Amino acid sequence: MDQIDLTEIDRGIIRALQQDCRLPNAQLAERVGMSASACWRRMRLLEEAGVISGYAATVDPDRAGLEFQAIVHVKLARHDRDAVKRVMAELNIRPEVVECYAVTGQYDYHLRVICADMAAYRRFLDDFLFRLPAIESAQTNVVLEAIKRRSVIPV
The missing domain is CATH 1.10.10.10 (Winged helix-like DNA-binding domain superfamily/Winged helix DNA-binding domain)
Known part of the structure; x- marks a missing residue:
């Protein structure tokens, strides 16, 4: 469009x-x-026209019992079309991944991941992310505090 x-x-x-x-x-x-x-x-x-793409409630993760947040920097081992498609398809169906950005620089993707706690995040890594064959590495930055959290686009 x-x-x-x-x-x-x-x-x-x-x-x-x-x-x-x-x-x-x-x-x-x-x-x-x-x-x-x-x-x-x-x-x-x-x-x-797709300018307004949907309507949603804004949820506070902490008050909803989702106290663990992280920014995960992901590097792929392979960049062939099939491998990238599979990673994207898998990330899109995981509820813990609330945002995913393809980026330039040292990493290929930055994910915003929200889970109940550290144990749930560990399961996300071990049972999901590290089982994807195209994933080479992931670096986790734990969110200590949300300083600014908005979904408003400055138009």
Whole structure:
């Protein structure tokens, strides 16, 4: 899908929905200064264009009993297409991996992993990550404290 040019009203809609995705359409329209029907149509266009890709609740991992977080730097031993596809497919189905980025530099991927505790993380490594044949190594940086945790995109 091609990128669309966002208007200031589009940006207002996006900012408001990122603050509260449960905002009723009438209130959203009022905030951005347009009619409810025009706002609804514009919101649907943003969804269809993939600018708005979904709606979700923000969950505090600690309060949900997920007290272990880590940034895991992964290096592949092989970069052939099949090996990379398998790693990506496996990472995508693991609930502990909440974010995965292909990066430049010393490592191939950076993962954000959330688990209940250190024992659960150890099982993730031993029973999953290190069993993938394309994985050469993984370096773990344990998150001591979340200083800034936001899912809001600055539009």
